[in-house]
Amino acid sequence: xxxxxxxxxxxxxxxxxxxxxxxxxxxxxxxxxxxxxxxxxxxxxxxxxxxxxxxxxxxxxxxxxxxxxxxxxxxxxxxxxxxxxxxxxxxxxxxxxxxxxxxxxxxxxxxxxxxxxxxxxxxxxxxxxxxxxxxxxxxxxxxxxxxxxxxxxxxxxxxxxxxxxxxxxxxxxxxxxxxxxxxxxxxxxxxxxxxxxxxxxx
Numbered sequence: 001x002x003x004x005x006x007x008x009x010x011x012x013x014x015x016x017x018x019x020x021x022x023x024x025x026x027x028x029x030x031x032x033x034x035x036x037x038x039x040x041x042x043x044x045x046x047x048x049x050x051x052x053x054x055x056x057x058x059x060x061x062x063x064x065x066x067x068x069x070x071x072x073x074x075x076x077x078x079x080x081x082x083x084x085x086x087x088x089x090x091x092x093x094x095x096x097x098x099x100x101x102x103x104x105x106x107x108x109x110x111x112x113x114x115x116x117x118x119x120x121x122x123x124x125x126x127x128x129x130x131x132x133x134x135x136x137x138x139x140x141x142x143x144x145x146x147x148x149x150x151x152x153x154x155x156x157x158x159x160x161x162x163x164x165x166x167x168x169x170x171x172x173x174x175x176x177x178x179x180x181x182x183x184x185x186x187x188x189x190x191x192x193x194x195x196x197x198x199x200x201x202x
Contacts, residue, residue, distance in 0.1 A: 015046070015050075015054065016054050016064070017064075018044055019040070019041075019044040019046060019051055019054055019055065019061065020055070020061055020062075020064040020065075022040055022043040022044040023035070023040040023043075023044070023061035023062060024061070024062055024116065024119075025043075026039060026040060026043060027061075027062055027119055028115050028116070028119055032062065032119060032123045032125070032126065033123070033125075037051060037052075037058055037061075040061060057129070059125055059126055059128075059129035060129070062119065062120065062123075062126055063120075063126065063129055063130060063133060065103070065104075065116075066104075066130060066133045067133060069104050069137075070133055070136050070137050070140065071136075071137065071140040072104075072137075073090060073093075073137060073140070073141045073144075073155075073158065073159065073162070074137075074140035074141045074143065074144035075144075076089050076090055076093045077089060077090065077141065077144040077145060078144050086144075086145060087158075087194060087197055087198050090158060090162075090194070091190065091191075091194040094162065094165070094190050094194075095187065095190060098183060098186050098187060098190070101179055103116075103117075104166065105165070105166050105169060105186070106165070106166035106167060106168065106169030106170035106171075106173070106186075107166075107169045107173070107179050107182060107183060107186050108173070108179060109173050109178050109179040114173070114174065117170055117174070118174070134159055134163065137159050138152070138155045138156050138159045139155075141155035141158060141159065142154070142155035142156075154197075157197060158197065161193045161194070161196075161197060164193070165186070165189055165190055165193055168186075168189060169182055169186050172185075
């Protein structure tokens with residue numbers, strides 16, 4: 001990649017992030033349905049056509065944080081050390097995320113993260129759009145697992161397990177527990193879930 005191409009890519013990522021950050025700030029302040037796209041474009045200091053080049057749908061403005069994780073499981077599988085099974089690598093990666101309090105694991109009690117989750121799960125159109133991201137995550141993981149029906153079935157189960165674990169962590173924190181209080185159970189739940197996957201749900 002040339003220096004000029006690299007600079008263009010960095011500027012593109014910066015614009016992408018700036019637009020989405022402006023959108024999420026407005027959505028958190030006023031509610032997703034109350035904010036027109038034109039207001040987001042004005043806040044980000046871009047035109048509406050430019051905004052739509054980066055984000056084809058209004059919902060995508062709020063969901064870029066999930067888009068960043070869309071092929072994460074596939075990347076973990078592809079980059080796993082020799083001798084490690086895909087499931088072991090994914091379990092280890094999820095535990096690392098819990099240790100970092102990665103919001104994607106649901107184990108974060110930062111107020112900004114909690115507010116974002118309330119926005120997401122309180123807006124039906126965002127929940128529906130999130131499903132499309134999960135489908136693409138499954139497809140990427142299935143390809144990393146070798147393709148075919150068996151890989152698709154495994155990918156579907158793995159993505160579902162990660163989603164359910166994150167939702168359980170988020171549910172408890174939203175109900176008033178701290179991330180530190182939830183963490184031991186989150187680690188145990190991950191061991192149970194990945195153990196069930198490894199054992200074929202016996």
